[in-house]
Amino acid sequence: MTVERLADWLANSNPGFFIIAAALLVPFAKDVISRAILLVGGPVVALVALINAQGLSINLSTVKVLGLELVLYRPDSLSFVFGLAFIIASAIVGVYSLHRRDPLQDSTAMIYAGSAVTAVFVGDLISMFIAWELTAISSVFQVLAPRTRESGRAAMRYLFFQVASGLLVLTGVCMFVAATGKTQFALMAPSMAGLPVGVMDIAAPGAVFLLAGFGIKAAFPIVHNWMQDAYPNASETGTVVLSAFTTKLAVYALARYFAGLDALIWIGVIMTVFPVFFAVIENDLRKVLSYSVNNQVGFMVCGVGIGTQLAVNGAVAHAFADIMFKSLLFMSMGAVMLRTGTTKATELGGLHRTMPWTTLFCLIGAASISALPFFSGFVTKSMIMSASHADASLFMAWIMLLFASAGVLEHAGIKIPYFAFFSHDSGKRPQEAPFNMLLAMGMAAALCILIGVAPAWLYQFLPYQESAIAYLESELWTPAHLIQQFQLLVFATLAFMLLQWRKYYPAEQRGLIIDSEWLWRRGGPQLWGAIAKPAQLAGRVCAGWMVGAGEAFRVAGRQMFASDGWVATKVPASASAIWSLAILGLVLVVILFG
Amino acid sequence: MSAEPERPAEAPAGPGEPGEHPLSVLLFSWMRTPLFLRVFAIGLCIAGVGLILAEIFLSPYAIKDVTGVPGFQGVFGFVAFAFAVLCGWPLGKWLRRPEDYYDRRSGEAGRDR
Numbered sequence: 001m002t003v004e005r006l007a008d009w010l011a012n013s014n015p016g017f018f019i020i021a022a023a024l025l026v027p028f029a030k031d032v033i034s035r036a037i038l039l040v041g042g043p044v045v046a047l048v049a050l051i052n053a054q055g056l057s058i059n060l061s062t063v064k065v066l067g068l069e070l071v072l073y074r075p076d077s078l079s080f081v082f083g084l085a086f087i088i089a090s091a092i093v094g095v096y097s098l099h100r101r102d103p104l105q106d107s108t109a110m111i112y113a114g115s116a117v118t119a120v121f122v123g124d125l126i127s128m129f130i131a132w133e134l135t136a137i138s139s140v141f142q143v144l145a146p147r148t149r150e151s152g153r154a155a156m157r158y159l160f161f162q163v164a165s166g167l168l169v170l171t172g173v174c175m176f177v178a179a180t181g182k183t184q185f186a187l188m189a190p191s192m193a194g195l196p197v198g199v200m201d202i203a204a205p206g207a208v209f210l211l212a213g214f215g216i217k218a219a220f221p222i223v224h225n226w227m228q229d230a231y232p233n234a235s236e237t238g239t240v241v242l243s244a245f246t247t248k249l250a251v252y253a254l255a256r257y258f259a260g261l262d263a264l265i266w267i268g269v270i271m272t273v274f275p276v277f278f279a280v281i282e283n284d285l286r287k288v289l290s291y292s293v294n295n296q297v298g299f300m301v302c303g304v305g306i307g308t309q310l311a312v313n314g315a316v317a318h319a320f321a322d323i324m325f326k327s328l329l330f331m332s333m334g335a336v337m338l339r340t341g342t343t344k345a346t347e348l349g350g351l352h353r354t355m356p357w358t359t360l361f362c363l364i365g366a367a368s369i370s371a372l373p374f375f376s377g378f379v380t381k382s383m384i385m386s387a388s389h390a391d392a393s394l395f396m397a398w399i400m401l402l403f404a405s406a407g408v409l410e411h412a413g414i415k416i417p418y419f420a421f422f423s424h425d426s427g428k429r430p431q432e433a434p435f436n437m438l439l440a441m442g443m444a445a446a447l448c449i450l451i452g453v454a455p456a457w458l459y460q461f462l463p464y465q466e467s468a469i470a471y472l473e474s475e476l477w478t479p480a481h482l483i484q485q486f487q488l489l490v491f492a493t494l495a496f497m498l499l500q501w502r503k504y505y506p507a508e509q510r511g512l513i514i515d516s517e518w519l520w521r522r523g524g525p526q527l528w529g530a531i532a533k534p535a536q537l538a539g540r541v542c543a544g545w546m547v548g549a550g551e552a553f554r555v556a557g558r559q560m561f562a563s564d565g566w567v568a569t570k571v572p573a574s575a576s577a578i579w580s581l582a583i584l585g586l587v588l589v590v591i592l593f594g
Numbered sequence: 595m596s597a598e599p600e601r602p603a604e605a606p607a608g609p610g611e612p613g614e615h616p617l618s619v620l621l622f623s624w625m626r627t628p629l630f631l632r633v634f635a636i637g638l639c640i641a642g643v644g645l646i647l648a649e650i651f652l653s654p655y656a657i658k659d660v661t662g663v664p665g666f667q668g669v670f671g672f673v674a675f676a677f678a679v680l681c682g683w684p685l686g687k688w689l690r691r692p693e694d695y696y697d698r699r700s701g702e703a704g705r706d707r
Binding site: 276277278280281352353354355356357359360389402403405406407409410422429432479480483484485486487488489490491492493494495496497498499501504505506509510511512513514515521522 | 611
């Protein structure tokens with residue numbers, strides 16, 4: 001194969017396939033060098049393939065299966081940003097997991113990453129469903145990885161939600177394809193400014209099922225709790241992997257098919273607000289970060305729902321930034337988990353003395369998620385805020401998003417670093433995180449700062465580049481915008497100090513905070529028990545009657561056929577003769593007239 | 595007469611504690627000074643007032659609604675943050691359960707694992 005043909009093959013292949021191929025080789029890597037080459041090399045090859053893609057918004061690779069044309073590779077400016085973020089995240093996760101050898105976890109993590117990349121670059125519903133399911137199945141192994149009883153149970157509950165999501169998507173795909181015959185999103189509907197975004201009408205056959213399937217993966221309210229259940233039960237690396245792909249893949253799917261759907265605005269707003277209250281009282285810092293995922297994905301869902309060019313740009317850019325800073329925060333908590341064996345706030349504190357690099361990286365992640373100017377969250381989330389503020393009918397949504405912005409400072413900006421690394425001294429003096437973990441955190445932290453300081457780097461890749469550049473030049477760095485954001489953060493921090501000083505800040509306490517999972521882990525069984533009780537009572541009564549009737553029948557039979565029963569009693573010969581004649585007569589009548 | 599063995603001079607107390615990472619001493623030891631919290635709080639207050647004044651003088655926009663009033667975002671941030679935190683008291687009482695809550699058997703629900 002010549003170099004030109006190899007380059008041509010690279011440029012026309014879905015980048016996710018290279019990561020999956022590397023993942024299949026990982027179990028055979030015996031030493032750390034070969035593992036590193038595979039874990040980082042797979043994403044690097046995928047990145048090279050993506051950068052050299054032979055054009056955007058065209059079908060680069062197709063295959064015919066059962067008469068259907070599957071589009072295996074169709075990059076465009078929407079999928080490019082998600083794919084780029086996923087590839088970078090998979091490389092960072094590869095570096096982060098080098099300190100321990102677990103072939104199954106390493107391999108499935110890469111399959112998970114590769115299938116997420118594949119899912120964003122395919123161009124039809126059927127291929128997307130296959131990649132979607134592959135992410136679900138491979139991600140379960142991240143929850144199973146600690147191989148504890150608790151993680152096993154959490155993995156099964158996680159699998160239930162992922163399979164439910166997959167079944168809903170499959171139902172939606174089947175209904176839509178059967179009714180319209182269309183599988184390729186580029187052919188479904190007129191697109192916005194030349195880009196196929198929001199291509200599906202909610203009234204289309206199967207669209208509601210697709211939305212529900214995407215919604216479970218995006219952790220819509222009520223079905224959000226698979227995340228708080230599974231993430232803290234995964235290994236220190238597994239949580240990082242899980243946080244990067246599943247929910248952001250769902251945001252991509254929502255943007256692709258349902259951008260501009262009004263219902264998503266309010267679903268997103270609720271997603272940003274409710275986790276704030278849970279995160280305040282949660283003791284497990286990895287659970288706090290899981291609530292923070294809900295909160296940030298809420299901003300993206302809201303942006304997708306608003307559906308303007310600025311809002312979609314904001315949602316996509318925020319997904320990119322969120323993958324980096326959320327991975328960074330989860331990595332810092334993973335390092336704490338590895339060194340201390342816990343992420344409970346009640347058992348931590350004062351770790352900055354011996355883990356200063358981890359502390360520093362965590363602070364950078366906290367500044368980014370809090371949207372501190374010159375960090376990544378500020379330059380991405382502000383597009384969604386501006387898009388909601390620009391529409392007078394969305395005033396309440398904007399107010400609630402502003403509330404959520406103050407809330408995220410509380411739980412992810414202050415609570416995570418404060419209770420883990422500062423606060424009261426727990427007396428723990430663990431070793432600093434392994435070098436590979438620090439390197440991975442350093443890479444993510446550098447990206448958080450790079451995006452925050454030089455956002456044009458990211459803005460040039462956004463779906464609506466002109467709109468993004470116009471926002472960058474006219475609004476992002478205006479004094480008013482900067483001052484208002486600093487005001488929000490400074491006064492919120494003052495509130496924190498005042499509440500701490502006056503001891504109004506609720507002390508961290510051991511315990512489990514119940515959430516919507518109570519409905520199916522306790523409430524459902526209790527309700528079922530309550531419904532079943534009258535039925536059980538009726539059943540007992542009926543059973544009593546049946547037993548009584550059976551007993552009477554048994555006694556009667558015994559009386560009839562016992563040696564001294566009615567049948568055996570002596571009757572006079574005349575009576576016997578009369579009975580015999582009567583029976584004979586009856587038989588004759590039956591024979592003659594029957 | 596043999597001279598008493600010379601005692602090793604005690605190392606001068608540094609800003610950090612024994613065994614502390616040098617980077618921690620460099621980056622964070624100043625936070626442990628007694629006045630840090632007071633100075634930090636005063637600094638934040640000054641910054642807050644300064645930001646409101648800056649908004650008055652630098653913001654060129656006309657006030658159309660309450661959100662355009664100088665200091666709105668600051669006051670909103672303070673109130674929102676305090677509200678979220680103070681809600682933690684009743685919510686904690688309502689929602690907190692023992693850590694093994696779902697592992698306990700209690701009737702039908704106890705079958706859950």
